[in-house]
Amino acid sequence: MSNCAIVGINWGDEGKGRMVDLVTQDYDVVIRYQGGSNAGHTVINEYGKFGLHLLPSGIFRKGVVNILGNGVALDCEALWEEMSGVMAAGVSITPDNLKISERTPLLLPYHRDLDSLEEARLKDKKYGSTKRGIAPFYSDKYQKKVILAGELFHPEHLKAHLADILEWKNLTVEKVYGAQPYKLEDMLAWLDEFGGKIKPFICNTVTFLRDAQAAGKKFLFEAQLGALRDLDFGIIPYTTSSNAIAAYAPVGAGCPGIKLDEVIGVVKAYSTCVGEGPFTCEWFGEEADKLREAGGEYGVSTGRPRRVGPIDIVATRYGVQMQGATNIALTKLDILSYMDKIPVCARYELHGEMTDEFPFPVDLNDAKPVIEYLDGWKEDIAGVRRWEDLPKAAQDYVLYVEKAIGCHIGYVSVGPERDAIILR
Numbered sequence: 330m331s332n333c334a335i336v337g338i339n340w341g342d343e344g345k346g347r348m349v350d351l352v353t354q355d356y357d358v359v360i361r362y363q364g365g366s367n368a369g370h371t372v373i374n375e376y377g378k379f380g381l382h383l384l385p386s387g388i389f390r391k392g393v394v395n396i397l398g399n400g401v402a403l404d405c406e407a408l409w410e411e412m413s414g415v416m417a418a419g420v421s422i423t424p425d426n427l428k429i430s431e432r433t434p435l436l437l438p439y440h441r442d443l444d445s446l447e448e449a450r451l452k453d454k455k456y457g458s459t460k461r462g463i464a465p466f467y468s469d470k471y472q473k474k475v476i477l478a479g480e481l482f483h484p485e486h487l488k489a490h491l492a493d494i495l496e497w498k499n500l501t502v503e504k505v506y507g508a509q510p511y512k513l514e515d516m517l518a519w520l521d522e523f524g525g526k527i528k529p530f531i532c533n534t535v536t537f538l539r540d541a542q543a544a545g546k547k548f549l550f551e552a553q554l555g556a557l558r559d560l561d562f563g564i565i566p567y568t569t570s571s572n573a574i575a576a577y578a579p580v581g582a583g584c585p586g587i588k589l590d591e592v593i594g595v596v597k598a599y600s601t602c603v604g605e606g607p608f609t610c611e612w613f614g615e616e617a618d619k620l621r622e623a624g625g626e627y628g629v630s631t632g633r634p635r636r637v638g639p640i641d642i643v644a645t646r647y648g649v650q651m652q653g654a655t656n657i658a659l660t661k662l663d664i665l666s667y668m669d670k671i672p673v674c675a676r677y678e679l680h681g682e683m684t685d686e687f688p689f690p691v692d693l694n695d696a697k698p699v700i701e702y703l704d705g706w707k708e709d710i711a712g713v714r715r716w717e718d719l720p721k722a723a724q725d726y727v728l729y730v731e732k733a734i735g736c737h738i739g740y741v742s743v744g745p746e747r748d749a750i751i752l753r
């Protein structure tokens with residue numbers, strides 16, 4: 330397949346980073362098309378274990394060109410910190426294997442601060458922001474009050490533009506939140522320091538992608554978070570502030586005319602969710618602690634304990650549809666090995682009726698999970714590499730999920746390592 334997107338089907342943290350790392354060997358260019366440093370992928374390979382936030386996961390593969398597209402929220406400081414960590418592990422990052430679109434807007438320090446100020450104002454009604462400035466950043470982008478990465482090459486223009494933006498931004502900072510205004514010289518100094526670090530990587534990626542496409546290169550589009558966090562189709566307002574769905578990939582990547590040949594949707598064998606918002610299948614107490622421990626479910630970017638529960642068929646089927654998934658990677662099946670029987674949230678009960686449809690966000694608060702149980706397999710499957718070697722009960726679980734969500738499961742992951750995968 331020449332062009333493929335790898336996307337999350339649920340709330341995020343499905344194991345996308347691990348899947349991108351696996352399949353990048355078949356692609357020439359890996360492109361991040363949305364989001365910022367607010368979520369993370371964990372990738373384990375010969376260089377070590379990495380929590381990637383902004384860098385595309387193809388950065389570890391020799392010969393792969395990695396791109397940060399115009400749809401990304403680019404925090405130069407966070408990116409530089411991440412690049413430094415990856416380079417310290419022996420990975421080469423040069424303008425040949427990392428390219429940042431000159432059209433990518435920059436997330437500035439005041440975006441992060443505004444996130445905290447707004448969450449403090451919301452108090453117990455907070456959205457559960459990761460406080461990386463993502464919502465204030467995207468609001469500014471849509472108001473056209475942002476600095477594009479390419480403006481770093483035009484210092485006089487940059488200074489005047491930033492002065493105009495700050496005059497406007499400080500109205501909100503001072504009058505709405507009663508905080509200290511931002512000074513132009515501080516922001517310019519920050520841009521000089523961290524913008525300066527990433528400047529060598531900034532270029533016209535639109536023409537690069539056009540030429541690469543003409544040369545028959547294969548593109549892999551990498552998303553952050555999942556369908557249920559999508560700004561348009563997710564659990565509003567507990568979503569992220571950009572479009573995580575595959576349909577946005579060509580736009581946010583910088584090649585809007587391209588068609589996706591394949592969409593690999595990543596689904597975890599059970600459910601996890603970070604932050605606030607309705608999470609219908611949520612477990613509490615001992616049952617939840619056991620699953621959280623077994624799966625190591627703590628946020629990559631924030632370290633927050635994740636909320637956990639059984640797989641949610643209603644939400645997953647909806648995610649598959651919104652993503653237009655053509656193939657599914659089911660991850661962390663090995664984590665369920667300790668269970669005597671495997672719980673599945675098969676449908677919801679909503680206002681006294683059964684439903685298979687994912688409800689409107691307001692109704693989601695009233696939805697109750699209807700749980701069914703499948704047989705457990707109670708044996709370690711982490712070493713299994715062939716479908717026929719999986720215990721029958723594990724096969725049955727995969728087949729049940731495949732039928733229920735209406736999409737072929739082509740990959741079953743049984744461990745975090747690159748080779749811990751069963752292809753079907």
Ligand code: GDP
Pocket residue numbers: 337341342343344345346347368369370371372373554629660661662663664742743744745
């Ligand atoms: P992402 O943001 O979607 O990439 O997901 P995260 O990186 O937040 O979470 C996935 C976590 O599960 C990482 O720690 C992975 O190394 C790990 N992981 C991925 N697939 C598997 C698997 O099949 N089995 C096990 N045990 N761990 C996995």
